[in-house]
Amino acid sequence: MTDLRHYQTPLRQTPFHPRTSAANRLHAWAPWAGYATVQTYDDLAMEHSAIRNAATLYDLCPMIKYRIEGTDAAACLNRLTVRDADRLAVGGVHYTVWCDDAGHLIDDGTLFRLAPDRYRLCCQERHLPWLLDSAFGFDVRITDETGEIAALALQGPTSAVVLRAAGFDIDTLKPFRMAEFPFAGGHLTISRTGFTGDLGYELWTTPDLALPLWDSLTDAGALYGLRPVGSEALNIARLEAGFIIAGQDFTPAPHCLREDRLRSPLEMGLGWLIDWDKGQFTGRRALLRQRERGPHWAFVGLEIEGNVAAEGAILYHNRKTEIGVITGACWSPTLKTSIALAQVKARHAKGGNLWAEIYALRELHYARMMMPARVVARPFFNPTRKRQTPPGKL
Amino acid sequence: MTYDAVIIGAGHNGLVAACYLARAGLRVCVVEKNDWIGGAAVSRELYPGFTYSNCSYVCSLFRPEIMRDLELPRHGLQILPYEGGAMFTETGGYLGMFRDHEANRREMARHSPRDAENYDRYLRDLMRHCRFIRPLLMRRPPDLASFRPRDLSELAWLGKQISGMSEAAICDMLRFWTISISDYLDEYFENPVVKAYQAVGAIIGTALGPMSPGTAYVLLHHAMGDVDGNVGAWGYARGGMGAITRALADSFRASGGELRAGVGVERVLVRDGRATGVVLADGDEIRASRVVSNMDVRRTFLGHVEANDLPDGFLKRVRTFKTRGSSGKLNIALDGLPRFTALPEGAPMIRGDLHFTDSIERMELAYDDWKSGHFSRDPFQDMMIPTTIDPTMTPPGKHFMSSFVQYAPPKIAGKDWTHADRDAFGEACIAQIERAAPGFRDLILHVEVRTPRELEAEVGLTEGNIFQGELTFDQMFFNRPVPGYADYRSPIRGLWLCGSSTHPGGGVMGAPGRNAAAEILRDMKRPLDDMRDAYAVL
Numbered sequence: 001m002t003d004l005r006h007y008q009t010p011l012r013q014t015p016f017h018p019r020t021s022a023a024n025r026l027h028a029w030a031p032w033a034g035y036a037t038v039q040t041y042d043d044l045a046m047e048h049s050a051i052r053n054a055a056t057l058y059d060l061c062p063m064i065k066y067r068i069e070g071t072d073a074a075a076c077l078n079r080l081t082v083r084d085a086d087r088l089a090v091g092g093v094h095y096t097v098w099c100d101d102a103g104h105l106i107d108d109g110t111l112f113r114l115a116p117d118r119y120r121l122c123c124q125e126r127h128l129p130w131l132l133d134s135a136f137g138f139d140v141r142i143t144d145e146t147g148e149i150a151a152l153a154l155q156g157p158t159s160a161v162v163l164r165a166a167g168f169d170i171d172t173l174k175p176f177r178m179a180e181f182p183f184a185g186g187h188l189t190i191s192r193t194g195f196t197g198d199l200g201y202e203l204w205t206t207p208d209l210a211l212p213l214w215d216s217l218t219d220a221g222a223l224y225g226l227r228p229v230g231s232e233a234l235n236i237a238r239l240e241a242g243f244i245i246a247g248q249d250f251t252p253a254p255h256c257l258r259e260d261r262l263r264s265p266l267e268m269g270l271g272w273l274i275d276w277d278k279g280q281f282t283g284r285r286a287l288l289r290q291r292e293r294g295p296h297w298a299f300v301g302l303e304i305e306g307n308v309a310a311e312g313a314i315l316y317h318n319r320k321t322e323i324g325v326i327t328g329a330c331w332s333p334t335l336k337t338s339i340a341l342a343q344v345k346a347r348h349a350k351g352g353n354l355w356a357e358i359y360a361l362r363e364l365h366y367a368r369m370m371m372p373a374r375v376v377a378r379p380f381f382n383p384t385r386k387r388q389t390p391p392g393k394l
Numbered sequence: 395m396t397y398d399a400v401i402i403g404a405g406h407n408g409l410v411a412a413c414y415l416a417r418a419g420l421r422v423c424v425v426e427k428n429d430w431i432g433g434a435a436v437s438r439e440l441y442p443g444f445t446y447s448n449c450s451y452v453c454s455l456f457r458p459e460i461m462r463d464l465e466l467p468r469h470g471l472q473i474l475p476y477e478g479g480a481m482f483t484e485t486g487g488y489l490g491m492f493r494d495h496e497a498n499r500r501e502m503a504r505h506s507p508r509d510a511e512n513y514d515r516y517l518r519d520l521m522r523h524c525r526f527i528r529p530l531l532m533r534r535p536p537d538l539a540s541f542r543p544r545d546l547s548e549l550a551w552l553g554k555q556i557s558g559m560s561e562a563a564i565c566d567m568l569r570f571w572t573i574s575i576s577d578y579l580d581e582y583f584e585n586p587v588v589k590a591y592q593a594v595g596a597i598i599g600t601a602l603g604p605m606s607p608g609t610a611y612v613l614l615h616h617a618m619g620d621v622d623g624n625v626g627a628w629g630y631a632r633g634g635m636g637a638i639t640r641a642l643a644d645s646f647r648a649s650g651g652e653l654r655a656g657v658g659v660e661r662v663l664v665r666d667g668r669a670t671g672v673v674l675a676d677g678d679e680i681r682a683s684r685v686v687s688n689m690d691v692r693r694t695f696l697g698h699v700e701a702n703d704l705p706d707g708f709l710k711r712v713r714t715f716k717t718r719g720s721s722g723k724l725n726i727a728l729d730g731l732p733r734f735t736a737l738p739e740g741a742p743m744i745r746g747d748l749h750f751t752d753s754i755e756r757m758e759l760a761y762d763d764w765k766s767g768h769f770s771r772d773p774f775q776d777m778m779i780p781t782t783i784d785p786t787m788t789p790p791g792k793h794f795m796s797s798f799v800q801y802a803p804p805k806i807a808g809k810d811w812t813h814a815d816r817d818a819f820g821e822a823c824i825a826q827i828e829r830a831a832p833g834f835r836d837l838i839l840h841v842e843v844r845t846p847r848e849l850e851a852e853v854g855l856t857e858g859n860i861f862q863g864e865l866t867f868d869q870m871f872f873n874r875p876v877p878g879y880a881d882y883r884s885p886i887r888g889l890w891l892c893g894s895s896t897h898p899g900g901g902v903m904g905a906p907g908r909n910a911a912a913e914i915l916r917d918m919k920r921p922l923d924d925m926r927d928a929y930a931v932l
Contacts, residue, residue: 004738006497006500006501007490007492007494007742010496010497011496031496034496034499102562128507128511129512129515132508254515257521257525259558259560
């Protein structure tokens with residue numbers, strides 16, 4: 001039985017805690033799915049710059065992970081998610097989303113096919129009841145394995161070199177593929193995936209090997225600028241990559257109180273994921289209807305004039321009519337431009353005469369700005385090193 | 395002298411109405427039969443140095459707009475949020491409840507990982523229902539048969555609320571209002587203890603079991619309040635629940651109101667179909683242009699108005715209005731804090747609500763006893779020790795325990811409660827606590843046991859019904875208390891109702907009192923300047 005006094009430590013420590021806490025000079029902790037995670041270790045600019053210049057470690061343990069196994073695992077996932085889980089090869093990974101019956105987005109995540117009848121689903125929110133209900137009638141077993149896996153993201157231009165120096169031959173590992181390696185008497189799975197839109201990997205092992213893994217990478221990375229980064233630096237990187245986060249860029253259906261706030265994959269710019277030909281999946285009928293009638297909302301990337309981050313800004317057409325809201329924004333140090341992700345009314349998906357109302361607090365006075373916003377393609381930042389196999393030297 | 399209004403009963407709703415009327419410049423007199431004020435929001439010192447919350451014991455529903463309008467914080471009112479609680483199991487374990495989301499999830503996951511995660515979806519759905527009902531609380535229900543502009547606009551407003559909802563949401567809502575809490579919880583949860591804990595709020599104050607249709611709504615009634623915007627949270631009034639009515643009385647007097655305690659109203663004076671005042675038990679008459687009754691609808695019209703002055707159909711409705719009592723109360727002065735063996739040392743759950751009925755089936759069996767005219771042999775208790783948070787109610791190290799108990803029928807096997815019945819009822823509850831906390835009995839300094847008999851005799855609640863009428867769908871909204879009379883008026887001009895018998899019902903909410911005052915002031919064509927709009931539900 002679980003410790004009855006669990007309430008005394010509502011925020012758990014991840015298996016990497018001895019190392020992350022030692023490096024967390026600012027003591028800037030934030031809760032994430034019941035774990036204490038680092039916001040910024042010591043300097044946000046240095047941390048973000050390391051993601052684009054060198055190599056970084058990010059503690060991924062709180063990410064929710066479900067193991068879905070059994071002879072019907074592929075069929076069950078095909079019912080659950082909008083992509084064809086059957087066509088995902090063993091050793092492959094794909095990004096996917098799932099919806100409720102009305103086609104409203106529940107969450108997004110990455111699906112790993114570990115074996116013909118075994119998958120791992122990684123996501124932001126907890127979904128055990130929904131997964132179990134979706135598994136009704138299928139021969140599958142679904143287990144929350146969040147606590148059984150220690151996960152670490154190794155991201156940045158020198159990440160491949162660091163892995164090689166640590167003794168892992170990942171030269172042939174292509175994007176969205178994974179490989180298994182023996183490590184410290186156990187196993188380490190390395191997938192070429194990540195949330196930075198850069199060259200990078202995610203490393204998966206058992207909690208007992210977490211510290212040896214951290215130490216071995218830190219040793220190997222000493223000459224390659226390896227350093228830990230917190231969630232704030234990662235957030236800038238993910239915005240540059242144009243990635244969305246459940247609960248920030250859309251309200252997940254299971255938490256959504258206000259029905260007009262629900263969004264479909266089509267409305268979140270995720271229609272390209274949907275495999276309309278694979279057969280039935282939850283939400284398909286509603287999404288087909290929405291595709292025919294046209295969605296109400298669209299999700300876009302924006303470049304905003306000026307140099308002030310447009311976080312939370314209201315969007316207007318012709319400076320007057322409110323047409324949407326910015327869900328995430330930053331000054332991109334990589335692109336030297338102000339970028340944003342936004343929900344806009346569908347007819348403004350192509351942009352034109354869009355304006356962001358920005359309030360900048362400067363020494364207790366607000367500078368109010370109406371800034372032109374231009375719809376641009378995502379990802380904002382898309383380096384070739386992300387795709388090269390074998391990866392470039394640095 | 396003729397008052398503009400005389401209020402019968404110094405309960406929280408009577409005082410709320412009185413405050414608003416006095417602030418509007420009316421000459422108002424409140425008459426209270428007891429030597430003390432408060433109605434069912436009352437704190438008395440029945441053991442030296444110990445302040446009790448003799449009837450109601452926690453606060454969440456009391457409308458924040460009223461606290462602000464009437465400046466109750468300035469008159470000393472403080473609401474203290476409390477922490478979680480626990481449901482003890484027959485096997486010696488427990489299910490705790492925590493304010494921290496993660497702690498709560500892990501605690502539920504000890505019993506069922508699936509239920510722990512589904513709890514968020516359940517709360518979302520409950521909050522959706524709350525979002526619909528909250529804007530209704532401080533509005534006068536429309537008269538469905540009326541073509542008056544205000545009724546039509548009220549109906550149109552209601553239609554607009556519903557038209558904004560999806561078909562699925564409307565279906566969910568209608569199901570929710572009529573379903574039993576047991577069936578409703580089965581749709582979300584698998585673990586019996588988790589279900590039992592969630593069912594607590596669905597049976598409190600109601601002569602229904604968790605398997606009776608309509609009990610899901612009763613849960614909503616207990617979940618739609620808030621403490622400082624934290625919807626569903628409950629708190630203690632610092633100094634006991636009497637602090638609420640004390641602050642109201644102070645606010646009332648500060649507005650020039652007059653309060654007479656110690657002599658009750660014998661009869662409402664009616665002349666030519668119009669109320670002209672009241673006659674007190676001691677023969678005194680108080681003349682007033684209008685009489686506002688904080689008594690329940692049955693006590694008002696069956697006990698204090700001549701039947702001859704009322705239409706037959708109305709009277710029949712009043713006679714059949716359900717006020718079946720279902721609950722009792724133990725108020726206990728303790729020499730120290732009881733030690734519940736199941737809980738870890740120093741566990742914070744002891745500062746919240748504690749229960750012993752660990753399954754829906756046990757609750758239903760407790761209700762079966764009520765149906766057969768007996769108090770529950772294995773009673774359901776909603777127990778608190780507010781002195782774990784509030785330092786003002788007892789000497790340091792001593793404690794006040796409040797235990798709300800179901801089920802207790804208005805009569806025992808058709809006969810009036812005897813002292814022996816009452817003592818046996820109290821003993822059943824104390825024995826249950828003693829099993830979970832050995833040595834508890836030795837800590838007891840004084841016990842006040844209250845059955846429906848005491849609640850009726852002392853507080854004036856007909857049959858001891860704490861809500862002044864059951865909160866079932868057939869007695870809600872425009873049907874409360876009587877169809878056609880949901881506007882706080884009565885067949886007698888100038889005789890108004892302002893208690894929990896009226897919309898939106900029971901609990902220490904204050905909304906019936908405020909709504910009644912608003913209707914009276916509108917009727918007098920007075921501006922509602924001192925009554926802020928209900929806060930928007932964003």
